[in-house]
Amino acid sequence: MFKPSKLRTAICCACIGLPLSAIAQSDSPEAQEEKNANNVETISVTATRRETSIQEVPYSISAYGGQALAESGVTDFSALARSIPGLVLSDVGRGKNGISSGIIMRGLNLTGGAQEDFAMTTDPVVSVYLGETPLFANLELRDMNRVEVLKGPQSTLYGSGSLGGTMRYIPNKPDFKKFSGNVKADVSTTDHAGDLNHDMELTLNLPISDTFALRGVVTQLENSGYIDSDYIAVLDDNNQPTGEYTNAEDINDEKVTMARLSARWLPTQSTDILLTYNYQKDDVHGSAATSEGLEGYQTAAKLIEQFERETSITSLVIDHDLGFADLTSATSITNNDAESLYDQSYNYGFSSWWGPYYVAYYGYTGGTAPAAEVIGGEKTYTTDTFTQEFRLAGTTDSNIDWLAGLYYNSVDFDAEAYDIVYGLDEAFNITNPLDTDIGYANIQHTEFEDYALFGEVTYYPTDNLSITAGLRYFEQTFYAKQEVLLPACEEFWYTTLGFFTCGDTENAGIDPRGYAAGEDEKDFDDLLYRFNLAYDFDLDTKFYVNISQGFRHGGANGLPTTGIFAESEEYLFFEPDKTTNYEVGIKGNLLDSAVYYSATAFYIDWEDPILLVQSPAGGFPAMINAQEAESKGIEVEVNATLTDTLKLNVGYTYTSAQLTEDFIAPDGSFAGAAGESLPGIPEQTLVSSLIYSQEFGAGMLSAQLGVSYKGEFKTGFDDPSLFYETGFDEISSSTLWNANIRYKQDAWSVSLYAENLFNADDATASDGDGKYIIDEAAGESKAGEQYDIAQLGDQRYRVRPRTVGVSFSYAF
Numbered sequence: 125m126f127k128p129s130k131l132r133t134a135i136c137c138a139c140i141g142l143p144l145s146a147i148a149q150s151d152s153p154e155a156q157e158e159k160n161a162n163n164v165e166t167i168s169v170t171a172t173r174r175e176t177s178i179q180e181v182p183y184s185i186s187a188y189g190g191q192a193l194a195e196s197g198v199t200d201f202s203a204l205a206r207s208i209p210g211l212v213l214s215d216v217g218r219g220k221n222g223i224s225s226g227i228i229m230r231g232l233n234l235t236g237g238a239q240e241d242f243a244m245t246t247d248p249v250v251s252v253y254l255g256e257t258p259l260f261a262n263l264e265l266r267d268m269n270r271v272e273v274l275k276g277p278q279s280t281l282y283g284s285g286s287l288g289g290t291m292r293y294i295p296n297k298p299d300f301k302k303f304s305g306n307v308k309a310d311v312s313t314t315d316h317a318g319d320l321n322h323d324m325e326l327t328l329n330l331p332i333s334d335t336f337a338l339r340g341v342v343t344q345l346e347n348s349g350y351i352d353s354d355y356i357a358v359l360d361d362n363n364q365p366t367g368e369y370t371n372a373e374d375i376n377d378e379k380v381t382m383a384r385l386s387a388r389w390l391p392t393q394s395t396d397i398l399l400t401y402n403y404q405k406d407d408v409h410g411s412a413a414t415s416e417g418l419e420g421y422q423t424a425a426k427l428i429e430q431f432e433r434e435t436s437i438t439s440l441v442i443d444h445d446l447g448f449a450d451l452t453s454a455t456s457i458t459n460n461d462a463e464s465l466y467d468q469s470y471n472y473g474f475s476s477w478w479g480p481y482y483v484a485y486y487g488y489t490g491g492t493a494p495a496a497e498v499i500g501g502e503k504t505y506t507t508d509t510f511t512q513e514f515r516l517a518g519t520t521d522s523n524i525d526w527l528a529g530l531y532y533n534s535v536d537f538d539a540e541a542y543d544i545v546y547g548l549d550e551a552f553n554i555t556n557p558l559d560t561d562i563g564y565a566n567i568q569h570t571e572f573e574d575y576a577l578f579g580e581v582t583y584y585p586t587d588n589l590s591i592t593a594g595l596r597y598f599e600q601t602f603y604a605k606q607e608v609l610l611p612a613c614e615e616f617w618y619t620t621l622g623f624f625t626c627g628d629t630e631n632a633g634i635d636p637r638g639y640a641a642g643e644d645e646k647d648f649d650d651l652l653y654r655f656n657l658a659y660d661f662d663l664d665t666k667f668y669v670n671i672s673q674g675f676r677h678g679g680a681n682g683l684p685t686t687g688i689f690a691e692s693e694e695y696l697f698f699e700p701d702k703t704t705n706y707e708v709g710i711k712g713n714l715l716d717s718a719v720y721y722s723a724t725a726f727y728i729d730w731e732d733p734i735l736l737v738q739s740p741a742g743g744f745p746a747m748i749n750a751q752e753a754e755s756k757g758i759e760v761e762v763n764a765t766l767t768d769t770l771k772l773n774v775g776y777t778y779t780s781a782q783l784t785e786d787f788i789a790p791d792g793s794f795a796g797a798a799g800e801s802l803p804g805i806p807e808q809t810l811v812s813s814l815i816y817s818q819e820f821g822a823g824m825l826s827a828q829l830g831v832s833y834k835g836e837f838k839t840g841f842d843d844p845s846l847f848y849e850t851g852f853d854e855i856s857s858s859t860l861w862n863a864n865i866r867y868k869q870d871a872w873s874v875s876l877y878a879e880n881l882f883n884a885d886d887a888t889a890s891d892g893d894g895k896y897i898i899d900e901a902a903g904e905s906k907a908g909e910q911y912d913i914a915q916l917g918d919q920r921y922r923v924r925p926r927t928v929g930v931s932f933s934y935a936f
Contacts, residue, residue, distance in 0.1 A: 171272050171292065172580075173281055173527055174450075174517045182590065182658035182668040184275040184709055184724045184759060190268035190296060194308075195866060196828065197877055197931070199323075199345075201227070201262045206832040206860060208273055209775030209811050210759050214804055215888040216921045217412030218262075218378050218431075227252070229275060229289035230728060231755035231781030232703065233804045234735035244736055245537070245570050245604055245747055246698075247676045251278070251286040254293045254402060256454035257439045258511060258533070263404055264382045267327050267341040269296045275759065276705045276726060277674030280578055280594040280654040287674035287703045287730075297398060298337035298388040304329045305936050312929025315883055316421050318374040319348035321929065335390040342383040349374035349410055350421055350925055357426040357469075357498040357546075363561070364547050367495030375428050376410030394445040402437040411467075412888075413919035421885075421925070426469045426498050433462035449518030458509040466501040468543055470919065473497060475743055481613065481688065482563075486551040489620060494547025499563075503541045510534045523584035531576040531598075541566040548612050554620060557636040558611035565609035565637075566744065570679065573601045580654070588661075594654035598675075605643035606682025608744060610689065614638030617688070629686035640684030642696045648677050650702075665712035674703040676734060681746040689742035694790030698747045701732045720763040727756040738850045740793065748790055753802060755781035771815045781805045789846050796841040803851070804889075806835035823869030830862045839890050851891065853920075858886035860923060875931040883926035890920045 169178050169187050178187050186208060188198075198204050205213040205227075214226035214233075227250040252259040265271065271293055278286040310323035325343040332338065353375060358368040382404040389397045408431040415424040439456040472478050486493035515529040543564040549556045556562055580594035613626035614636060625632035628640040652675060658668040678699040683691040709724035730753040739746045757779035764772045780801075787796030801807075813830035840851025864877035 169270070169272050170294070171274050171290075173515055173529075174525070179666065179711060182592065182656050182666065183670040183672075184707065184722070184726075186273040186275075186761070188271045188273075190270055193265060193268055193271065195875070196830075197864065197875075197879070199265050201265075203879075204265065204271065206862075207811055207830075209761065209809055210275065210757075210777030210779065211273065212804065212806065212809070212834070213888075215412075215923075217376070218380075218406060218408050227291070228804060230705075230726060231757065231779040231802060231805045232288035232728065232730060232733075233781075233802055234733050234750055234753065235737075235803070245568065245606075245679045245681075246734055249287040249676075251282050251290045252293070253282075253290065254437060255295060255400065255439055256441050256513065257437055257456035257458060258509070259437075259458070260507060260509075261433070261435050261460050263293070263402070263435065264343060264345070264380060265293060266325060266343050266382060267296050267339075267384065269294045275724070276670070276707060276728070277672045277703050279652045279674045280580065280596040280672065287676060287701070288728075295384065295386070295400070296339065298331070298339035298386050299329050300331050300334055300337045300388075300390075302329075303331060306933060307936075308931065308933040310929055310931040312877075312927050314348060314350055314927040315925035316350040317348040317925075318350075319377075321348055321927065322346045323931075337388050338386065339388075340383070340385040343381070345378075345380040345382075347378045349377035351376045351410060351412070351414060351423050352421065353423045353425045353428075355424045355426050356428065357496055359498070359546060363544075364550070365494045365496035365498045369426075369496075372428060375423075375425070376408075376412055378406070378408040380407075381405045396443040398439075398441045400437075400439045400441075402435075402439075404433075404435045406431065406433045408432075411919070411921075412924075413921045415470075416920055421922075423919070424470065425467045426496075427465065427467040427500050429464070429466050431462065431464040433460070435460045446516075449516050452513075452515040452517070454511070454513045454515075456509075456511045458507070458511075460505070460507040460509075462503075462505040464501075464503045466503070468499040468501045469497055472499050472543075472545070477689070477742065481617070482545075482548075485616070489553045489616075491551045491553030493551050494545075498546045500544045500546070501541060502544065504539065506536075506538045508536045525582040525584075526579070527581075528579040529577070531574070531578065533572070533574040535570070535572040537568070537570045537572075539566075539568040545612070552612060552616040552620075554612065554615045556611055557615055558609060561612075563610070563612045565607075565611070567607040567609070568682070569605045571601075571603040572677065574677075575599050588659055590656075590658045592654070592656040592658075594656075596652045598648075598650060598652075600648040600677050601645065602648065602677050602679050603643070603645040604680040604682075605641065606680065607639065607641040608682060608684055608742075610638030611636070613688075625687045626684075626689060627687050628684050632687075638687075640682065640687070642680055642682035642685075644680035644697060646678060646680075646697075648700055650675060650700075664714065664717075665710065667710045668708070670705070670707045670709070672705045674705070676701050678734070678749075679747060681739075681744075683739060683744050683746060684742070689744075691739045691741050691744070691746075692791035694792075695739055695746050695748065698734055698749050699732050701730065701734045701749065703731070704729045718765045720761075722759075722761045724759045725757075726759070727754070729754055737847055740789075740791070740846055743850070750783065750787040750796070751785040753782065754784050755779060755802070755805075757781075769816055769818045771817075772812070773815070774812045775810070777809045779805055779807060779809075787841065787845075793846040794844060795846045800841060801838065803838055803840050806837045806857070808835040809833060820867065821869070823867055825865075825867050827865045828863065832860050832862075834858045853890040855887050855890060858884065858888070858923070860884055860886070871935045873933050873935075877929055877931065879927045880923060880925060884923060885925070886923050888921045888923055 168175050205211050212228040229250045232249045274290040278290040282290045305328040308325040312321045323345045327341045330338045352373045354371045356370050356372045358366045360366055384402045386400040411429050437458045442453045444451045512532045517527045519525045542562055544561050545563040548561045576598035578596035582590050582592040584590050610626040617623050618625045627638035631639045652673040654672040656670045660666050680697050683695050685693050705728045707726040711722035713720045732749045733753050759777050761775045783796050783798050783800050786798050789795045810833040815828045817826040836857045839853045861881040862879050863881050866875040
C-alpha cells in the first residue's frame with residue numbers, strides 16, 4: 125500500500141562494520157529481491173510502520189541483515205553497539221545490563237556511571253522492540269532477519285521511552301516453501317580465562333502445508349570467567365564472618381539458554397497470522413569489574429556476585445488486507461523475573477554515614493564486632509507487561525499515504541532489595557525485627573498504563589517531494605510506592621538506646637523496622653508531533669528535514685523525610701521529561717551505486733531530564749530531574765565498493781551534549797554547572813571495516829578487519845557537584861579491533877575469528893573514585909575493616925580480553 129518513489133531502485137545498505145553484500149535480506153523468504161547496478165541486494169524495513177526501503181525513510185536509520193550479523197559474530201547488544209556509530213552502551217556486563225539496558229543514543233544520558241544494578245522507575249531513553257513487542261531487557265540476537273536502528277526521538281510511532289531513538293530486532297518468519305535449518309558450533313578461548321567458551325545453535329524451519337509453517341531456534345552459550353579475587357570472605361555455618369579469606373579464580377562466568385518458536389498461518393490470501401514465543405534464561409556469576417589498585421584482572425570482591433534472569437515473550441501479530449488499507453493487530457505479553465546477589469562491602473565502608481552510625485558503636489551495648497566486614501545485597505525484580513496495538517495503513521489516489529493507530533500498554537513492576545551486613549546483629553547485640561543481619565531494605569511497586577492515539581499523513585505534491593505530519597496523543601497513569609526499611613539501625617538507636625529514629629518520625633515506636641515510605645499516583649497527557657519534509661534531487665539523492673519529539677513519564681520515590689536519614693521532601697517526586705529533535709540530512713549513492721553515503725546534523729532540546737542518583741543523606745536510589753540539557757552533533761556513514769573483491773565501511777559521529785542550565789538538586793544543592801558535559805557521552809565515535817571476498821576453489825573466501833573507537837568521557841558531574849563522590853570518574857578513549865576469516869563451500873562454512881585482536885584492557889564504565897581515594901596525610905580514614913591496600917580505587921568495568929575462536933555451521 126506504500127506509494128513507490130524513484131529511489132526504490134537505489135542502494136539501501138547502511139551496514140557499518142558488516143559485509144555489504146550480506147546486509148540485504150528481504151523481510152520474508154517469498155519477498156521479491158531487488159538489486160542495483162552493482163548487484164547489491166536491497167533491504168526492506170518497517171521502521172515507518174509500513175514496508176519500504178531504507179533509502180526511502182526520510183530520517184536517520186541504519187539496518188543490519190541477519191545473515192551479516194551471524195557471520196560477523198554479532199549475537200548480543202554489546203557486540204552490536206560496537207558496529208553502530210553513535211550508539212553507546214554503558215557496558216557493565218551481562219548481569220547488570222540485564223536490569224537496566226545502558227543504551228545511549230544521540231548523547232541523551234544524565235545518570236552516573238555503573239548505576240545499572242538499580243532498576244529505574246521510568247522508561248529508558250532508547251526503546252527496544254522484538255518484532256512488535258517493546259522490551260526492557262537485552263536479549264540474544266539469534267535467527268534475525270534484520271536489526272533496525274532509528275536515531276532520534278520516535279514517540280509519535282513508538283510511544284513513551286523513545287527519547288533518543290528506537291531499536292527493532294526483527295526475527296525471521298516461518299517459510300512455507302521448504303524444510304530447512306542451520307546448525308552452528310562455536311568454540312573459543314579468552315586470555316586469562318581458565319576454560320573454553322562454547323556456543324551451540326540450532327535453527328529449524330518446518331512447513332506443514334502451503335499455508336502453515338513452524339520455525340524455531342535454540343541456543344546455549346557458556347563464557348568462561350577471567351577475573352580473580354584474593355579477598356573472598358569465609359563465612360561460618362551461621363553466615364557469620366570468620367575473618368579468613370580465600371581466593372577464587374575466573375569468577376565472572378556466564379551461561380545463557382535461549383529458545384524461540386514461531387507459528388505462521390495464512391487462513392486466507394488476505395490474512396497473515398504470526399504467533400511467537402521467546403524465552404531466555406541468564407545465569408551470570410561475578411562482575412565484569414576489576415578494582416583499581418590491584419594488578420591485572422583482579423577484584424577485591426568479598427562475595428562472588430550472582431545474577432539470574434528468566435524472560436518470556438508471547439506475541440500475536442495479525443495482518444489483514446482490507447482492500448482500501450492494511451490492518452495490523454499486535455498483542456504481546458512479557459514477563460521478566462530476575463534475582464541477584466551483589467557485593468556491597470566495597471561501597472559501605474566509604475559512605476559518610478557508615479562510620480558514625482554503625483562501625484563506631486560496634487560493641488557499645490555488649491556486642492562483638494564482626495571478624496570481617498562483609499556486606500551482600502540481595503535483589504529481586506519482576507516485570508509483567510501487556511501491550512496491544514491496532515494500526516491501519518493505506519494510500520489514496522491523490523498522492524497521500526496515511527497511517528492511524530490505537531495503543532495500550534500496561535506494566536506492573538515489583539522490586540525488593542535487602543542489604544545483609546553479616547555480623548551486624550551481634551555487633552549491636554540486637555534481635556533484628558526483620559531478619560538476621562538485614563541493615564537496609566527497599567521495596568518498590570509501580571503500575572503504569574498508557575493509552576494512545578497516533579497517526580501520520582504523507583503528501584506527495586510532486587514525484588520528488590514528500591511532506592509528512594504526525595501526531596500522538598496519550599493519557600498515562602502512573603502509580604508508585606517505595607518503602608525503605610532500616611531495621612538494625614532502628615532497633616539499636618531507637619528501641620535499645622532511645623536516641624533517635626532511623627525511619628520517619630511518625631513511625632517511631634509503631635514500626636520497629638525503621639520504616640519510611642512514599643507513594644503517589646499521577647496522570648500525564650500530552651500531544652507529540654513529527655514534521656518531515658523530504659526532496660529527491662535525482663534518482664540517487666534524498667535531502668530531508670525532520671522535527672520529532674520524545675517523552676517519558678514521571679513518578680515517585682519512597683524516602684524517609686524525617687529521622688536521622690531524612691531526605692528533603694522535594695526528593696519524593698519527579699516530573700516527566702521531553703525531547704524535541706531538529707535534524708537535516710542527506711543520503712544517496714554515487715558512482716553507479718558503488719558508494720552509499722548518509723549524513724545528518726541534529727540538535728536536541730531536553731526539558732527536565734530524568735536521572736537516577738543516590739540520595740544525599742542515606743544513599744537511597746532515587747529518580748530526580750535536572751533543569752535542561754541539549755545534545756547536538758553530526759552522523760556520517762559511507763559504504764564503498766573499492767573493487768570487485770574489496771569493500772570499505774566507515775561510520776563517524778560527533779556529539780556535544782551538555783547542561784544548558786545549572787543543575788540544582790531537589791533540595792537546592794548544586795549538582796552541575798551549565799555547560800558541563802553530560803556523563804557517559806564520548807564526543808567522538810568511529811566504526812569501520814574492510815571486507816575482502818574472493819572465490820577460492822569450489823567456495824568463497826572472505827576476510828574482515830574491523831575497528832571501533834570511542835572517545836574519552838566522564839561518568840558523573842565534577843566537583844563541587846553534590847553527586848561528585850558517588851559517580852565521577854574519567855574514562856579514557858578506547859580502540860578495539862576485530863578480525864575474521866571465513867570459508868564457505870556449499871552448505872558448509874568455517875570461520876576463524878579474533879575479538880579484541882590486540883588485547884586492549886580498556887575501561888567501559890566506573891562508579892567513581894571520589895568516595896574511595898582518601899587523603900591519609902590529612903588524617904582521612906576508612907570506616908570498618910576493609911582491605912590491606914590503603915588506596916584501593918573504585919570498581920572499573922573493562923572489555924573482555926582477547927578472544928580467539930573457530931565457528932562451524934551447516935545449512936540444510
